[in-house]
Amino acid sequence: MFRRLDHVGIVVHDLEASIQTYCQQLGFTLLSRVSIPEQLVEAAFLDGGNSTIELIAPTDTTSGTARFLANRGEGTHHVCYEVDDIEAALKTLQERGLRLIDETPRRGVHGLVAFVHPKAAHGVMIELLQKDSHAH
Numbered sequence: 001m002f003r004r005l006d007h008v009g010i011v012v013h014d015l016e017a018s019i020q021t022y023c024q025q026l027g028f029t030l031l032s033r034v035s036i037p038e039q040l041v042e043a044a045f046l047d048g049g050n051s052t053i054e055l056i057a058p059t060d061t062t063s064g065t066a067r068f069l070a071n072r073g074e075g076t077h078h079v080c081y082e083v084d085d086i087e088a089a090l091k092t093l094q095e096r097g098l099r100l101i102d103e104t105p106r107r108g109v110h111g112l113v114a115f116v117h118p119k120a121a122h123g124v125m126i127e128l129l130q131k132d133s134h135a136h
């Protein structure tokens with residue numbers, strides 16, 4: 001089903017401060033910074049050596065990530081796996097009775113994405129990603 005781990009998403013209060021911590025103290029390298037208005041978040045992708053993390057900060061107080069921060073505080077928010085065919089993966093997961101957040105994919109930063117509900121995977125939200133052919 002899953003091809004590989006793509007990234008781990010971490011929700012933070014202050015994107016700039018978290019980039020500083022991860023780059024200057026933990027030795028990660030900044031890959032890109034993106035604004036995702038549809039999700040009401042700003043994010044940064046960082047390379048940690050055969051691993052990528054996505055730091056995410058809400059840009060408003062009503063989003064899911066803002067609620068996550070208020071209720072649970074900063075921390076691991078989702079684990080993203082790359083799939084070859086996201087429509088097929090969603091169909092398979094649905095047939096297996098898994099609770100999805102998105103029944104159809106939406107456009108993400110690096111391709112099509114869809115989320116599996118955290119309650120369906122023992123407290124971990126799973127993001128599926130079908131990369132655009134030109135994305136790295």
Ligand SMILES: C[C@H](C(=O)O)C(=O)SCCNC(=O)CCNC(=O)[C@H](O)C(C)(C)COP(=O)(O)OP(=O)(O)OC[C@H]1O[C@@H](n2cnc3c(N)ncnc32)[C@H](O)[C@@H]1OP(=O)(O)O
Binds near residue numbers: 009118124125127
């Ligand atoms: C760009 C980037 C990317 O592409 O990677 C992104 O999209 S990041 C942008 C973020 N986008 C998303 O998160 C989209 C998908 N998320 C959502 O639709 C929502 O946040 C949601 C359905 C997971 C939860 O929203 P909700 O309104 O149903 O309810 P609540 O916020 O009250 O949460 C319901 C229960 O789920 C738990 N819960 C919520 N979020 C998480 C999470 N990330 N990991 C683990 N548990 C979680 C809460 O603590 C609560 O548990 P209890 O009941 O036990 O207290």
Ligand SMILES: [Co+2]
Binds near residue numbers: 007009054078080127
């Ligand atoms: Co993500």
